[in-house]
Amino acid sequence: MNSKLPLLAVVLAVCLSAGVPARALDANGQLEDPVLQARYERITKDLRCLVCQNESIADSNVELASDLRRQVREMLSAGQSDDAIFDFMTDRYGEFVRFNPPLEPKTLLIWGAPFLVLVLGVVIIFRIVRRRSRMPLDDEPAPGPL
């Protein structure tokens, strides 16, 4: 029992630290206005780092991500809206730069696919259940003298 404690401690330390470092990437510190800082964190989490494509620029420490974070910070400080910042990024890097693409005709399939699959699943289950309910109950013990 006791011999497992150090291992447990290591596992815990690793798990708990996983959520921490995101902010430590910003050498310039936080924005002064907490409202701006909150927007900054939300926006940078929704922008894809194009070098390591499954990380957001908030989490990535490559140079491009830090350049893009600087860009977001500057645009926020200049009083630009979230939409203006996202437009700036998609104008240059395409829709792929956003983890949350806006709902548009061409992104309809991405947003609709889960519901489509859900409906499909319901239809399939419904058909199976209905067919089975029409089948004779052949797993019941045959009636007869005990």
Next chain:
Amino acid sequence: MWKFLLPFAVFVALAVLFAFGLNPKRDIHALPSPLIGKAAPSFSLTDVMDPNRAVSNAAFKGQVYIVNVWGTWCEACRQEHEALLGIARQQVVPIIGLVYMDQRDNAKEWLEQLGNPYTAVAFDTDGRTAIDWGVYGAPETFLVDGQGRVIYKFISPMTPEVWQREFLPRIAAARRAGA
């Protein structure tokens, strides 16, 4: 009947999907540029060789030109350098170099040692020009037409084959359209 056809149809659909999606020749990191067909972002930077000299793409207005993004840290840029020197010798179009995420001295040394294929080499000090062009790596090569529009972007090391196949026909077409 369709109990038999449905799995078959699903199989064909998946086969087509995988043939496209898992094709080893497809570079999954190469993203389509939203810049294609739009005006090339203008830049005015300093020359790598001489910090007092300005390099601006406005100077190439009216011409078909290419912009090649590179850095000395980039192994693939070293690979393509020979091809760029060859292209420069053909003197088809001006080649503007854009040094990305690098030190001026490193870039200078590179050009002195390996040869300079560029008509002009701009030094992107803080990465802002690269952001304007949607650069996310190196090498990247853009083709700009006589109207100042980006008409093509190639992400990967340049080779003589790529130049023949992708660039020369587009350059010829752009010149016909512009004439």
